[in-house]
Amino acid sequence: MVDILIIGGGGAGLSGALRAKEMGAKVLVVNKAYPTRAQTSMAQGGINAVLEDDKEKIKAHIEDTLRSSMGLGDEEMIRKMCENAKEGVLWLDRIGVPFSRTEDGKIAQRKLGGAKDKRACYSQDYTGLKILHTLYDQCVKENIEILNEKFLLNFIVEDGEVFGATFLDIREMKVEPIYAKSVIVATGGYAHLYHGFSTNSSHATGDGVAAALRAGGKLSNLEFVQFHPTALKNSSILISESARGAGGKLLNQKGERFVDELKTRDEVSRAVFREIEKGNEVFLDIRHLGEEFIEENLPQERKLAIFYEGIDPIKDLIPIKPAAHYTMGGIAVNRDLQSSIRGLFAIGEASEAMTHGANRLGGNSLLELVVFSKDAVRNAYEFAKKRDSFKEPKEQIKKDENFLNAVYYLPNKIDFYEKREMIGKILYQNCGVFREDINLKAALSYVRQAQKELPFMGISDKSRVYNTNLVEFIEFGNMLELSEALLVAAISRRESRGAHFREDFPKSDKSYEARSIIWKEEGVICGDFVKVGNEI
């Protein structure tokens, strides 16, 4: 029996696995694809850390993060993250991450939006990719056991305590349990709920977060979804902030500028969305920067626009729209990174660890997963060691096997792919950068109707081998579950704060300076607000 079962093979999961091995814990990583395919590979900007021994600069990092969280960040967690940032980055350096260097041989750092200092360490524009691949190389070296193509179904929970999880083996389409003395969820975020309007990988369906909700766990701050203002109009592929940083302008089809492009992501996203709502088209214009500059500084952006949008930014305007980019909410954890289910921990984008609050600062997501994976693993290992009596409950396996078999016989009268597309659109329109009570409630009733219709949906591929139709159906189930929770949270927060903007409550309200908590009792969604830092 392993001490720690880590679910998810991205940056958070692999960092955790390596730290666990260092501590002498028996660890197993299980993921639904292969580790290097994780969302982490798409992170470009950098990882924040003050590398000098300069207390003032660390203080500034803490202050920037706190300010950006808009009252929903916990000073203690943020301090822990910022103070341990240097150790995290130096650890990555020691395992071989090829950080870009300065002329005098130091790790190069750049300034990202909302930051007072240059503190983002980077590897060109491939920071996430290079960190992820280096972590993977080390896992190979350390003989970390990694199981690929196993899809998380449910946590095995009894009396509020976790005993492992059930998985669908995608190759054989069989349910199998993995028992463990502690479980760490590192399954990533849920931005792909905004299907068709997300910069994320199609795998970002919040599987671990949804499973926690089903197991009776608490989720928090789900309503805080960061939208990136410049995704390509047709494909939702991200055009990096560096295009605006270099002087790119935002124009409508009449050639009018309508916003200061260097404002924060949420403000620019709202301005862009407003224009689109008026019936205008919105473009990013970098033509004036000239071919030479673009080729030198924005070659990737040019390539993406030519390939995916069919236009050349040297002579054409780039059509854009805001798109869901990062989810601040997730599994609610306490300061020890443990969820409301004993023994179940959460890290990375899957967790809401009171660090990003209402808005995430660029460069803090990679940092969070490196620093907190270490803490989570230490705490999980302590938990595992103290556990004396252990059982292997079988009930969940039976339930999941029954479910799986039933899916093969569902009538498939309603097409879930069409519903998925529709829900993506509705969430984008009604629970996107602008929200309003009546629109949120309309979206909620659509989602609840879709839940009722789920037994009339189903699959047309009945194969028992690598059935992606079935895997996508279960992902869709997770998306439905989280859409409902997200909407209830967005309805409950009757104020505007950070990424959550309510047209009917455009100001922030001190009484909502708290984490929104969502959980399920007897299948019914419940909600509450808990002061930041208090036990959930």
Add this chain to the structure above:
Amino acid sequence: MRFRIRRTLEEKSQIVEYEIPLENPTLLEALNYLKLKVDRSLTFSSGCRSEICGSCAVRVNGKEKLACGYKLQENDLIEPLRYGEVIRDLVVDMNGALDTLKRSKAYLDSFKEATITYEDEKRIEIQTDCILCVSCFSSCPVLEVNGEFLGPFALTRVYRYVNDKREANVKDKIDVIQKNGIWDCTLCGECTMACPQGIDPKNDILMLRGKSSEFGYSDPSFSQGFGGFDDFGFNPSGF
């Protein structure tokens, strides 16, 4: 637009022709269209849609491409990657290919303190752009005759760590790539053509050969083939 896909139907490999009404789609868009509108059982992998996660590599007319980074052409033939068991349609077991990383010790093994300069980092920049899509592995003709060959991406990764000043144990890596490694490569350059990231594994292998000679290794084929060139009094390697 018409194109063909090699699929696994009734447990047999078969080529199926499709026609889709999309204009100038990427191959991934075409596959997604087919799955949603035509046949839900079509099986393939994808992820980021922007050429960074390495999920969607396939063969197009015998050449490896990322489905999300390739524009479909009339009458293209789409097939799964080679040298891994085809699990279904375009999905292949990657574990065998990935196992070469372990066998070649493609990781930082023994850390030593070193100042990494701007130039040091630049020397491994392109090799660390690898996304492990495994295209190069599938393109390699050596693997057709020698399944034990370490293959291009693992060797590129070894070169990347051999070139990393933080690695204290370079010799160990050089040792493990001698057999079924750098000398088995024919330098045909297929891997270099296949890489969507512009990495040049062929050149990295050449560099590793140079590095190996520093550790006293030489091309084993010259000392064995034809009863040995040295006996003939002719030394083709020039020293």
